Amino acid sequence: WVVASLTKKHPPLARFIGDGAAPSAPNFDVVVIGGGHAGTEAAAAAARCGSRTLLLTHRVDTIGQMSCNPSFGGIGKGHLMREVDALDGLCSRICDQSGVHYKVLNRRKGPAVWGLRAQIDRKLYKRNMQKEILNTPLLTVQEGAVEDLILTEPEPEHTGKCRVSGVVLADGSTVHAESVVLTTGTFLRGVIVIGLEMHPAGRLGDQPSVGLAQTLEKLGFVVGRLKTGTPPRIAKESVNFSILNKQTPDNPSIPFSFVSETVWIKPEDQLPCYLTHTNPRVDEIVLENLHLNSHIKETTRGPRYCPSIESKVLRFPNRLHQVWLEPEGMDSELIYPQGLSVTLPAELQEKMITCIKGLEKAKMIQPGYGVQYDYLDPRQITPSLETHLVQRLFFAGQINGTTGYEEAAAQGVIAGINASLRVKHKPPFVVSRTEGYIGVLIDDLTTLGTNEPYRMFTSRAEFRLSLRPDNADSRLTFRGYKEVGCVSQQRYERASWMKSSLEEGISVLKSIEFSSSKWKKLIPEASISIVKSLPLRALDVLKYEEVDMKLLAKAVPEPLKKYVESRELAERLKIEATYESVLFHQQQQIKEVQQDEALQLPKDLDYLTLRDVSLSYEVREKLHFIRPETIGAASRIPGVTPAAIINLLRFVKTTQ
Ligand code: FAD
Numbered sequence: 001w002v003v004a005s006l007t008k009k010h011p012p013l014a015r016f017i018g019d020g021a022a023p024s025a026p027n028f029d030v031v032v033i034g035g036g037h038a039g040t041e042a043a044a045a046a047a048r049c050g051s052r053t054l055l056l057t058h059r060v061d062t063i064g065q066m067s068c069n070p071s072f073g074g075i076g077k078g079h080l081m082r083e084v085d086a087l088d089g090l091c092s093r094i095c096d097q098s099g100v101h102y103k104v105l106n107r108r109k110g111p112a113v114w115g116l117r118a119q120i121d122r123k124l125y126k127r128n129m130q131k132e133i134l135n136t137p138l139l140t141v142q143e144g145a146v147e148d149l150i151l152t153e154p155e156p157e158h159t160g161k162c163r164v165s166g167v168v169l170a171d172g173s174t175v176h177a178e179s180v181v182l183t184t185g186t187f188l189r190g191v192i193v194i195g196l197e198m199h200p201a202g203r204l205g206d207q208p209s210v211g212l213a214q215t216l217e218k219l220g221f222v223v224g225r226l227k228t229g230t231p232p233r234i235a236k237e238s239v240n241f242s243i244l245n246k247q248t249p250d251n252p253s254i255p256f257s258f259v260s261e262t263v264w265i266k267p268e269d270q271l272p273c274y275l276t277h278t279n280p281r282v283d284e285i286v287l288e289n290l291h292l293n294s295h296i297k298e299t300t301r302g303p304r305y306c307p308s309i310e311s312k313v314l315r316f317p318n319r320l321h322q323v324w325l326e327p328e329g330m331d332s333e334l335i336y337p338q339g340l341s342v343t344l345p346a347e348l349q350e351k352m353i354t355c356i357k358g359l360e361k362a363k364m365i366q367p368g369y370g371v372q373y374d375y376l377d378p379r380q381i382t383p384s385l386e387t388h389l390v391q392r393l394f395f396a397g398q399i400n401g402t403t404g405y406e407e408a409a410a411q412g413v414i415a416g417i418n419a420s421l422r423v424k425h426k427p428p429f430v431v432s433r434t435e436g437y438i439g440v441l442i443d444d445l446t447t448l449g450t451n452e453p454y455r456m457f458t459s460r461a462e463f464r465l466s467l468r469p470d471n472a473d474s475r476l477t478f479r480g481y482k483e484v485g486c487v488s489q490q491r492y493e494r495a496s497w498m499k500s501s502l503e504e505g506i507s508v509l510k511s512i513e514f515s516s517s518k519w520k521k522l523i524p525e526a527s528i529s530i531v532k533s534l535p536l537r538a539l540d541v542l543k544y545e546e547v548d549m550k551l552l553a554k555a556v557p558e559p560l561k562k563y564v565e566s567r568e569l570a571e572r573l574k575i576e577a578t579y580e581s582v583l584f585h586q587q588q589q590i591k592e593v594q595q596d597e598a599l600q601l602p603k604d605l606d607y608l609t610l611r612d613v614s615l616s617y618e619v620r621e622k623l624h625f626i627r628p629e630t631i632g633a634a635s636r637i638p639g640v641t642p643a644a645i646i647n648l649l650r651f652v653k654t655t656q
Contacts, residue, residue, distance in 0.1 A: 028054040030419045031167055031177035033212075034145045035063035037405040038183035038397025038412035040133055041089050045416030046181070047139040048088060048486040051423055053140045053416075054175060055133065056167065056575040057158045058206060063141070064094070064129025066405065068205045068230045070336050070447035071119050073256065075105055075458035078116030079437045084406075085257045086495075087480040088487045089413040090132055091405065092256035096263045098124040100271045100330055102508065111575045112468045113458045116256055117271065118263075121329035147211035149180065149219075151390065163391040170211070179419035181385075181394040181573070183412060186228065188213040188374035188399065193295040194367055195345030204369060213374050219388060222377040226301055226453055228403060229308045229370040231340040232349050232496055235363040236333050239325060240649035244274040244358040247324075258473050258498075259491055267408035271327040278309065278340075281355040285348060286313040295370035301452035303403050308341045308370070309352075323356060334365060343370040345362040375401045378445035384418040384428035385411060385442065394419050400445055403453035410438045410456075413495060417484050429484050432591075434463050434642070435475055445504040447639050448618075462643045466581050470575050474499055498569065505563045505573045512538035519650035522555035523547060549573055589646050597632030605652075613651040619644045 030046040043055040057063060072095045073081055085092035086385050098121050101267030105115035123359045134141060150166035166176040187202030189208040200208045217223050251267035286309060290296060296310040312321050324338040337359075342349055342386070346367040353362050378400040380388055384591075385395045396415035397408035417429045431439035440461045445454065458464050467475070477495040481487040513535040520528050526544045538556065541547055549570035553560040605617070607623040616625075619640050629632040631652070635645045 012499070026054070027176045028052050028140070029177065029423045030054070030179045030181065030416070031056060031175055032181040032183060032416065032419075033057070033167065034183035034187075034397070035060070035133070035141075035186060036065065036067075036183060036185045036397060037091065037409060038185070038399075038408035039181070040064055040129060041091065041409045041412030042181045042183055042394075042416035042419070043083060043139055044090055044133065044136050045087070045413045045486050046179075047136050047416075048488075049417055049420035049484055051138065051420040053139045053420075054177070055139060056144050056146055056169070056175065057141070058143065058145055058202075060130070060134075060143055061139055062126075062206065063133055064126045066120065066122050066125060068228075069338060070122050070326055070393075071117060071338075071534055072099075072405060073115060073117035074406075075113065075115035076458045076460065077113070077404060077439065078105075078256070079458065079467065079469050079472070080406040080410040080441070080456055081116065081459075082257050082258070082469040083431075083436045083438050083476055084409050084413050085259075086472040086476035087413050087417070088477075088491055089409060090129065091409045092258075093260065094125055094128045094132060096255045096257050096260040097128045097266050098257075099253070099263050100265065100327055101249045101273060102255075102267070102270065103247070103250050104254055110465075110578065111470060112465045112579065114469060115458075116254055116469055118253075118256070119271065119326050121327075121332070123329050123332070142175075144173075144205070145209070148215050149212075149390075149393070150174060150176070153224055161391050164393040178423040179392040179394065181396060181412075181415045181419050182362050182399055183213075183395075183397040183408070183415070184209050184212065185398040185408070186371050186373040188216070188223075190254070190371055190373040193343050193370040193372065195292050195343070195348075197345075198294060200370070202373075203371060204366075208373075216376065221380055221387070223374050224377060224401070224451065225372060226375050226401065227295065227370055227372040228303050228453055228653060229295065229339050229341040229343055230368055232353065232364045232368040233328070233340060233366040234325075234337060234353065234359065235365050236327075236334045236335050238359075238363040239335055240358045240360065240362050241274050241325075244276050244325070247273045247275060258477075259494060271330070273327070274325040276323050276325065276356055276358045278313075278317070278323060278356060279320060282309065282352055283313045283317060285352045286310050286344070289344055289348055292345055292348070293343055295372070302456065303453040308343065309339070310342065310344075316398070325358070340368065342368040344368075348461065369472040373398075375399055377401075377449050379447070379449040381446055382428070382431045383442055383446055384421075385415040386418060386422065386428070392419070392422055398453075401450040401454055402441070402445070404455050407441060407454065407456055410441055413486075414438060414442065417480075417486050421484060426484075429479075431476070433461070434466075437461055437467055438476075440467075444639075462641045463586060465579055465586060468575065468579075475500075480573050498572070499568075501563075501566075501569050502572060502576060505569065506539065506576055508559055508563075509539035509542060509552075509573065510537050512560075519555075523551055525551065538626065539580065542574060543580070590642070592641070593631065593635060593645055593649060596653070597630065597635070599631045599649065599652060600626060601630060601634065601648075601652060602655075603627075610651075614647050615644050616641075623648075 029051035030053045032043040046053040099118035101119035146167045148168035152163040152165045164180045190208035192201045249270040314423040326336045328334040350364045391506040394415040396411035433439045481492040553564045607620045
């Protein structure tokens, strides 16, 4: 974790131009290594930006493979998918062609933190993703294992940094490129573990990436080690679903993509999920056999928020843990027991499974396993995901210490865009923390680093009321279209129509005013309190929980009926109304900080012990060590959140 070591010069293993690179080697603007969730987005984004792109990956038939869970989205992750989609990325659209059970999480909370989520048919997702990738203009796909990088000697005017100019494959052939994006997931020196058995692999059935890991280390990149795991797969016909709690999908389904009017499958044809729980016998099997479990003994960090059953039993003993039985696809005979990630020897996994309610006769088709892999300290990359150490080399996905398909896809789209912009000598495309969860993700990684697999949550975003899944298009589509050209004309026109319809709708809703008693008569269902003197705007009436645009348009058909013709527009108007006052308040806070940028911070402030001001310990430490002179300087310290700045500002103003 010593970032200072980045400045050290290490003799690279990588080849320099002239070291035998074939002069006839093919040339591309951008080469992306890896066909996982980061790689597919990066390659497609670079091609959409107009760069001649090559996607180099081990196997074409594993492009778009979902290595672990058969689902996409969730709390925070659904937000990332909407943002990837707003930049015309692929995963949301492909999910809408492959989902088998749509369910929005966090429904009881406001729409700002709803988690769009769906179970996905693995085979269908892979097939649809491969079709998309193989039909993307300017994108070429090639099978091969990349073993090494080709570098160009540093030019004096370029601060001594070398530049990547291509890659070397395992068969010794080379490909030249202006920019290279590495998205190698869990493959760098990957080792998979079941019980006491360990063997080199990127994931079950796939070779690891060793040469590339060595190259990166030799180049001076700071490398760490992380681990994760996956549950066993169970034969569907061996599960007794009849005694378990059934979860049915939402009706209607909310699509992931802004351009999907609906999803490919009707809610009534979607597949259910079932809920069961672990019990004390599961705890016993885990605890009695810890000595047979190498993965759990490893001190390497695993995912905090998607832990193995062993970690859950050790951390929270004597509790019943949820196990969701999820379908793997429409015609799949497999069930994925979500929550049962395990690395015990296979026979003990089967023993453990069969003590769970509903799984008494379950047949295990594939054992769960763990994977340990190298990742690169993400503080070695800039907000555009280019490395500090090697020019035009970009990292995206699990290689940067994240976990999850959505986190990988989000980084992929940004790396692909920036790899392309770099070739065109254009300024980088950076999403800020106030603009999107993508900004939060990349800012957290590049400023704070991570020593455990990083996943997204809504709690990581300071301004979550404005970074909602419903409005990702208005935050990012216009930038994507105008600044980088990664958004199609059709999507741009749709987002423009939505933007102008929302603006018009809100102004119409503001202009309709009646007394509260008249509103009460018009909409008896609404719990409007009658205050004689005050007229109420239709926008305020729409804020009542029980009022939606349909009710409002029934009460005042002219001019409101046209706003219910589109279900999405009607829903978005409701959401805009719900958040109108809080967002106004949030904008005021942002202005407040901007106005007081020059406010001096007392020199003797003891940030570590300061009471009466809510600051995380991490923020206190940063302020303590850096001792910024003004609020403006404090706000520019990486990792000091806008919320912390507002609290500090108010504290200093009241004590002066
Ligand atoms: P990947 O999807 O892993 O794709 C990497 C790609 O790079 C592959 O196509 C590979 O063939 C290719 N590649 C690698 N090296 C080379 C090379 N040298 N040359 C050419 N091609 C190369 N996520 C969760 O959110 N929760 C979990 O519980 C969870 N558990 C997991 C368990 C396991 C066993 C595994 C393997 C993954 C798990 N994940 C989990 C992580 C999830 O699968 C990843 O976060 C996500 O797939 C990362 O996407 P990526 O594009 O970075 O990498």
